[in-house]
Amino acid sequence: MATHVITGAGSGIGAAVARRLHARGDDLVLHARDAGRAKQLAAGFPGARTLVGDLADPDKLSWAFSHQTLPDRVDSLLHIAGVIDLGPVGELTPKAWRHQLNVNLIAPAELTRHFLPQLRAARGHVIFVNSGSGLNAHAGWSAYAASKHGLKALADSLREEEHAGGVRVTSVYPGRTASPMQAKVHQQEGKEYDPGRWIDPESVATAILMALDLPGDAEVNDLTVRPGR
Ligand SMILES: NC(=O)c1ccc[n+]([C@@H]2O[C@H](COP(=O)([O-])OP(=O)(O)OC[C@H]3O[C@@H](n4cnc5c(N)ncnc54)[C@H](OP(=O)(O)O)[C@@H]3O)[C@@H](O)[C@H]2O)c1
Numbered sequence: 001m002a003t004h005v006i007t008g009a010g011s012g013i014g015a016a017v018a019r020r021l022h023a024r025g026d027d028l029v030l031h032a033r034d035a036g037r038a039k040q041l042a043a044g045f046p047g048a049r050t051l052v053g054d055l056a057d058p059d060k061l062s063w064a065f066s067h068q069t070l071p072d073r074v075d076s077l078l079h080i081a082g083v084i085d086l087g088p089v090g091e092l093t094p095k096a097w098r099h100q101l102n103v104n105l106i107a108p109a110e111l112t113r114h115f116l117p118q119l120r121a122a123r124g125h126v127i128f129v130n131s132g133s134g135l136n137a138h139a140g141w142s143a144y145a146a147s148k149h150g151l152k153a154l155a156d157s158l159r160e161e162e163h164a165g166g167v168r169v170t171s172v173y174p175g176r177t178a179s180p181m182q183a184k185v186h187q188q189e190g191k192e193y194d195p196g197r198w199i200d201p202e203s204v205a206t207a208i209l210m211a212l213d214l215p216g217d218a219e220v221n222d223l224t225v226r227p228g229r
Helices: 012-023 035-044 058-066 094-122 142-165 180-189 201-213
Strands: 003-006 027-032 049-052 076-079 125-129 168-174 222-225
Touching: 003 012, 012 027, 012 201, 027 035, 035 049, 058 094, 076 094, 076 201, 094 125, 094 142, 125 142, 125 201, 142 168, 168 201, 201 222
Parallel strands: 003 027, 003 076, 027 049, 076 125, 125 168, 168 222
Antiparallel strands: none
16 A cells, blocks of 8 residues: 655645545545644544644754654655745745745755655655746746746756656646635735636646556656646
């Protein structure tokens, strides 16, 4: 049975992925920002283990993990958690920049560093849920897009470093997806939110599972998922 470490499993795309993997009986280690959230995740996914650490504070993740039992087998590490805060460069504060860079870029690097020994042993898979903003940056999206451009660089470097050892690395670039994050984007853009216009998180989960389940002779490097209507 495969063991998956998943961030962001409490909402949106991450919840859809976790539900699929849980339903087929895979072994889940669900990351949560704090103990209360971990308790909710454990209740929602019976049998799953949890791992606590605030991604907004990557400097403390190592300390937090040193006080918990880490899984000794990891077949896949799915970085799905993320945050967004829109605003023009002229108004974005260092706090807003740091928060997005910490959660979206530095924490995934730190989590990857922690689980690389297990991933190498399992010839495992690292999946980064990126964004269209990781490929193109638009007005008002600088900090989020910078964090996601950085995440692409992290994934590309990791892929080259670990390819010979059999660790696969995939970046998934979803377009607008109906989730609490997208509701916030609409609110910050001053637009009315109609979830029916955007990608269903289940469809992004299908794309992620396709990459994950591909036999070991092949690796999806980059996968762009756009709204179909
Ligand atoms: N929605 C879109 O349109 C869209 C488009 C392209 C890419 N993406 C990317 O897809 C991924 C998932 O987004 P989503 O739309 O599913 O968003 P979402 O519903 O807002 O979920 C975000 C998840 O990240 C977790 N998280 C945020 N800050 C955290 C922290 N400090 N520590 C630990 N966990 C934290 C949240 O935890 P809690 O459950 O505890 O709040 C939540 O589970 C993100 O990386 C996002 O950038 C989304």
